[in-house]
Amino acid sequence: MTTSASTTTEPVANARTLALAHYAARGVLEHVLARHGSTFQQQIVLRAAVTTEAPQTPDDLVAQAQGALKADPADIRATLDELLAKQLLDADGSHLRPTDAGRELIAAVGAETAPISARIWGEIPAEDLSAAGRVLALVTERANTELAALTT
Numbered sequence: 422m423t424t425s426a427s428t429t430t431e432p433v434a435n436a437r438t439l440a441l442a443h444y445a446a447r448g449v450l451e452h453v454l455a456r457h458g459s460t461f462q463q464q465i466v467l468r469a470a471v472t473t474e475a476p477q478t479p480d481d482l483v484a485q486a487q488g489a490l491k492a493d494p495a496d497i498r499a500t501l502d503e504l505l506a507k508q509l510l511d512a513d514g515s516h517l518r519p520t521d522a523g524r525e526l527i528a529a530v531g532a533e534t535a536p537i538s539a540r541i542w543g544e545i546p547a548e549d550l551s552a553a554g555r556v557l558a559l560v561t562e563r564a565n566t567e568l569a570a571l572t573t
Contacts, residue, residue, distance in 0.1 A: 434556055446541065453533045457526055458507075462500050464530065465489055467509055467519065471527045476516035491568065 432438050451461050459467075469485040470477055477485075479501055486497045501517065504510040509523035519527075542550075 434553075439557075439560065449537055449541075450530075450534060453530055453537075456533075457530060459526060459530075460500075462486070462490065462492065462496070463504055463509075464527070466497060466500050467504055467523050468527055470504075470510055470517060470519045471524055476513060476518045478515055479517060482517060 447461060450464070454460060454464055466482055466486045469482055469489075479498065482501060483494050483497045486492065486500070487494055490497070501510065504523070505512065505517075507522075508520055509526060510517045511520050
């Protein structure tokens with residue numbers, strides 16, 4: 422009688438596994454954001470405003486969000502309008518500043534997602550995280566290069 426050894430095939434990093442991880446993590450964040458009446462794109466734009474030292478112009482925020490999201494600038498400008506209407510951003514001359522409510526929203530979402538993130542990322546060995554970080558940085562760089570070539 423022969424027995425076959427069972428083999429475990431580890432997943433290979435590729436576009437599909439990257440996308441599945443992204444959408445799973447994004448789903449968690451969007452669930453938290455929905456409880457606060459906010460969207461993923463609003464959070465990305467607002468975070469850009471909150472985490473900069475100096476007030477940003479609308480063009481500055483659009484450029485930062487476009488770099489992160491690869492979204493249409495018109496959609497990002499609509500998001501700026503939404504954040505202004507919700508009083509999460511405030512116009513100060515030609516600059517936009519986060520309001521106290523905007524800062525509080527970013528802090529609240531961060532506080533709610535921190536324990537979830539700890540459960541997701543916890544106990545992954547540091548060397549695995551380093552290797553994944555290097556691979557993801559390289560994939561991002563190459564994808565940005567390809568996107569730039571497609572859009573010029």
